[in-house]
Structures are given as structure tokens and as C-alpha cells.
Amino acid sequence: xxxxxxxxxxxxxxxxxxxxxxxxxxxxxxxxxxxxxxxxxxxxxxxxxxxxxxxxxxxxxxxxxxxxxxxxxxxxxxxxxxxxxxxxxxxxxxxxxxxxxxxxxxxxxxxxxxxxxxxxxxxxxxxxxxxxxxxxxxxxxxxxxxxxxxxxxxxxxxxxxxxxxxxxxxxxxxxxxxxxxxxxxxxxxxxxxxxxxxxxxxxxxxxxxxxxxxx
Amino acid sequence: xxxxxxxxxxxxxxxxxxxxxxxxxxxxxxxxxxxxxxxxxxxxxxxxxxxxxxxxxxxxxxxxxxxxxxxxxxxxxxxxxxxxxxxxxxxxxxxxxxxxxxxxxxxxxxxxxxxxxxxxxxxxxxxxxxxxxxxxxxxxxxxxxxxxxxxxxxxxxxxxxxxxxxxxxxxxxxxxxxxxxxxxxxxxxxxxxxxxxxxxxxxxxxxxxxxxxxx
DNA sequence: TCGGTTCCTGACCGTATGGTCAAAAACAAA
DNA sequence: TTTGTTTTTGACCATACGGTCAGGAACCGA
Numbered sequence: 001x002x003x004x005x006x007x008x009x010x011x012x013x014x015x016x017x018x019x020x021x022x023x024x025x026x027x028x029x030x031x032x033x034x035x036x037x038x039x040x041x042x043x044x045x046x047x048x049x050x051x052x053x054x055x056x057x058x059x060x061x062x063x064x065x066x067x068x069x070x071x072x073x074x075x076x077x078x079x080x081x082x083x084x085x086x087x088x089x090x091x092x093x094x095x096x097x098x099x100x101x102x103x104x105x106x107x108x109x110x111x112x113x114x115x116x117x118x119x120x121x122x123x124x125x126x127x128x129x130x131x132x133x134x135x136x137x138x139x140x141x142x143x144x145x146x147x148x149x150x151x152x153x154x155x156x157x158x159x160x161x162x163x164x165x166x167x168x169x170x171x172x173x174x175x176x177x178x179x180x181x182x183x184x185x186x187x188x189x190x191x192x193x194x195x196x197x198x199x200x201x202x203x204x205x206x207x208x209x210x211x212x213x214x215x
Numbered sequence: 216x217x218x219x220x221x222x223x224x225x226x227x228x229x230x231x232x233x234x235x236x237x238x239x240x241x242x243x244x245x246x247x248x249x250x251x252x253x254x255x256x257x258x259x260x261x262x263x264x265x266x267x268x269x270x271x272x273x274x275x276x277x278x279x280x281x282x283x284x285x286x287x288x289x290x291x292x293x294x295x296x297x298x299x300x301x302x303x304x305x306x307x308x309x310x311x312x313x314x315x316x317x318x319x320x321x322x323x324x325x326x327x328x329x330x331x332x333x334x335x336x337x338x339x340x341x342x343x344x345x346x347x348x349x350x351x352x353x354x355x356x357x358x359x360x361x362x363x364x365x366x367x368x369x370x371x372x373x374x375x376x377x378x379x380x381x382x383x384x385x386x387x388x389x390x391x392x393x394x395x396x397x398x399x400x401x402x403x404x405x406x407x408x409x410x411x412x413x414x415x416x417x418x419x420x421x422x423x424x425x426x427x428x429x430x
Numbered sequence: 431t432c433g434g435t436t437c438c439t440g441a442c443c444g445t446a447t448g449g450t451c452a453a454a455a456a457c458a459a460a
Numbered sequence: 461t462t463t464g465t466t467t468t469t470g471a472c473c474a475t476a477c478g479g480t481c482a483g484g485a486a487c488c489g490a
Contacts, residue, residue, distance in 0.1 A: 035338055039255025043478065053439050064478065115337045121396045122330045123250055132399040140400055163417035166397065170389030171382050181336045182381065184347040185355055202378035210425030258448060268469050279448065
């Protein structure tokens with residue numbers, strides 16, 4: 001059927017298959033780490049979830065810590081990408097509004113990752129301290145500058161940019177990190193589509209009014 | 216010197232000494248659990264922090280889980296007490312403002328407890344699910360009623376009470392749970408007295424304005 | 431078909447963990 | 461002092477964990 005010479009159809013090359021395995025393992029690891037924490041997670045359980053023998057995990061990731069580190073890094077990348085919206089906006093209502101939407105969406109679609117990040121930071125960021133001190137610090141400074149500019153332009157009330165950013169992180173990530181609590185308070189059911197819309201609307205309404213964002 | 220018959224001075228009765236030991240162990244446990252999570256914490260380390268032999272811990276708390284459960288329960292009690300302020304207020308500006316102050320103060324003075332709670336909930340609340348379904352659910356409903364009354368009285372804008380409560384929890388607890396991240400972004404130093412005041416002010420300002428709280 | 435490389439895996443190992451226990455110490459009542 | 465109870469502790473145990481390794485399977489270019 002398929003041609004024989006060139007890498008036809010989807011014959012999955014070596015590199016592709018390696019990436020596939022790594023992705024499979026990382027997904028299982030993210031799930032298990034988010035549910036049990038680093039200390040509570042076991043390589044055996046991750047292997048079971050991934051449907052692979054434990055020894056195979058150690059072929060792709062030499063140690064538990066290396067695997068964990070990769071999981072945390074992946075999440076951090078997703079965080080950062082969502083932040084591009086911030087800069088491209090003309091004003092706070094658009095920029096911060098879109099940022100809230102983006103982060104709420106991540107909390108909804110990627111809750112496990114958020115939990116792993118939260119746990120890591122709560123335990124003193126033993127594995128990703130360098131990221132906090134470099135990438136995150138730079139990012140925060142840049143965004144604080146944008147907020148200050150908006151304030152100077154009279155597009156929003158004068159508020160402390162740092163504390164505003166903390167509030168944005170806290171509020172949006174709460175829907176992932178404390179999703180179980182919210183679910184319980186919601187009668188044991190996950191938030192429906194409508195409820196997610198209401199959540200986004202509430203968060204945006206309160207914060208945007210709170211900072212007097214006009215445009 | 217001291218009289219001999221009656222339980223003079225502070226001769227620390229049996230029950231008192233038992234309570235002392237338990238409190239000592241609980242304090243050590245809270246610290247270790249908050250830094251390492253349930254799985255990462257070891258009875259040996261808790262014993263070292265408490266300055267006691269490991270076997271002694273098992274005399275007061277039969278299992279690791281029993282000790283952990285007690286730690287979580289203690290924290291929950293502190294949460295609940297802070298909430299009394301809510302009801303005694305005449306309006307949202309006073310009630311929610313005081314609630315924010317109280318919760319921010321807990322985050323500052325009791326960060327370890329907040330972290331243990333957060334980790335517990337993130338892992339699906341395996342130990343305190345019953346508390347979520349009973350005490351917390353009742354409390355939340357009661358507070359939502361208060362908020363709805365304030366809205367009906369025109370003291371604040373119509374906002375979804377549940378999402379407002381989530382925002383209050385998320386924002387205030389963020390200063391405990393993500394304290395390490397905040398500290399790092401603050402140049403490696405803990406927030407100063409002034410910075411804590413600024414934090415409280417920012418949070419109250421944004422949220423109270425955000426909900427249009429007039430009084 | 432062959433040779434080399436990558437990938438897979440069961441069996442195994444040293445260590446650290448939660449928990450037990452029996453005996454000693456400390457304490458309290460008589 | 462004597463007797464009974466509570467508290468303390470080192471030594472110990474079974475288990476489970478992260479990680480290793482050697483040998484086999486699968487794959488691939490020539």
C-alpha cells in the first residue's frame with residue numbers, strides 16, 4: 001500500500017516515537033503529582049497510569065525529580081504564553097479582561113498543572129526557584145510597567161501593580177487549585193458551562209470595576 | 216515555699232502536661248506538613264522538630280494520619296472564628312473589609328496552616344471531605360445569604376455571592392500559600408510592615424470598589 | 431540478511447519509612 | 461515505702477520505595 005522509500009504516511013520516526021512516549025509519561029506524571037504531591041507520588045503509580053513498566057520510565061527520565069521538573073516547566077510555559085495578551089491590549093479593560101479569560105480557561109482545561117505549580121511553590125519552590133528569580137521576576141516587572149503606564153494615562157485608578165497581579169493570579173488559579181472545594185460547595189458537581197461563564201463574568205466585573213478600568 | 220496540699224502554683228496537672236505535649240507535637244507537625252506535604256513529611260522529622268523521640272509521637276497520636284487530621288482540624292477552626300466578623304457588620308464595606316483584614320492577618324501569622332489546608336483540598340480533601348460537605352457548606356450558604364441581603368438593601372452591586380466568597384478566600388490565602396513566590400518577587404525579603412499594610416489596602420480597595428460597597 | 435543502535439522489561443538491591451513492643455522511668459495515691 | 465498508672469524510649473520489623481542492570485526485543489540502514 002504505502003510507498004516504501006521515503007518516510008511515508010505517518011510512519012512515526014524515532015524522534016517522534018520518543019516524543020510520544022515522553023508526552024504519555026508526562027501526562028501521567030502530571031496527574032499523579034497533582035493528586036498526591038511529589039512525596040506522595042510513586043514512580044510505580046505513574047507507570048501504572050501511563051500503562052508502562054516502571055523501569056521504562058527511568059529510561060526516559062533518569063530520576064523522579066527530573067520527571068517532576070519537566071512537568072513543572074511545561075506548566076510554566078503555558079502560564080507565560082497566556083500572558084502575551086496583556087501587552088497587545090490598548091487598555092486595562094481589554095488587556096486584563098483578556099488575561100483573566102485566558103487564565104480562567106487554563107484553570108478549567110489544565111487544573112492538574114496548576115496544582116502541581118501551587119504545591120511546588122508552597123513547599124518553597126525547591127525545584128524551580130531559579131525560574132522564580134529569573135523568568136517570573138522579569139515577566140512581573142514588565143507587566144507592572146504596563147499597568148503603571150495605564151495608570152499614568154488615566155485609563156485606570158492608581159493601584160499597586162504587584163498586588164493587582166497577585167490578585168489576578170490568586171483568583172484565577174483558585175478555580176483550579178481549589179476546584180474540588182468549589183465542586184463540593186456546588187453540590188458535588190463540576191461547574192457547568194453556564195457557571196464557568198458566570199465565574200469569568202464575576203471575576204472580570206469585580207476586578208475591572210475595582211481598578212476603575214474605563215477602556 | 217509553695218503550699219503542699221492543693222494543686223499549688225502551676226504544678227501542671229496530668230491533663231495539662233498531656234495538652235502541652237500534644238500542642239508541641241502539633242506545632243512541629245504543622246510546620247513539617249506545610250513544608251513537605253503529607254507524603255513528603257516523615258514522623259522522624261516531625262519528632263526531630265518537636266525534640267522528641269519518634270516513638271513518643273505514636274503514644275499521643277496513633278498514626279501519621281491521625282496527627283495530620285488534627286492539624287487540619289485546628290486550622291479549620293481558626294478560619295471559622297475569623298468569620299464571625301462577617302455577620303456583626305452593618306454593611307459590606309465594614310463586614311467584608313474586616314473579613315479581609317482578619318484573613319490577611321491569619322495569612323501573615325499562620326501561613327503554615329493555610330498551606331496544609333490548601334494542599335489537603337488540592338489533593339481532593341481525602342481527610343476532611345466531611346468538613347467540606349457539612350460545616351463549610353453551611354457556613355458558605357449563611358454568608359451568601361448575608362451578601363444577598365446587602366444587595367437587596369442596595370448597599371452593594373449585584374454580584375454572585377459564591378464567586379465573591381471564592382475571590383475573598385483566594386486573594387487573602389494567596390499571601391500565605393504563595394508567600395514564598397511573593398517573597399522572591401520582593402527581592403528575597405519577606406513583606407515589611409508597610410508592605411503588609413499596602414497589601415491589605417490594595418485588596419480591600421479593589422474588591423470593595425469592585426462590588427460597589429457604599430457602607 | 432546482517433550488524434548496530436535504540437528501546438523495553440523482569441528481577442533485583444539498599445534504604446528509609448510507619449508502626450510495634452517490651453521494658454524502664456516518672457509520677458501519683460495510699 | 462509500696463503499689464498502680466501513665467509516660468518515655470531504644471530496638472526492632474515488615475513493607476514499599478527509588479533506582480539499577482543485564483539481557484532480550486524491536487527497529488533500521490546497508
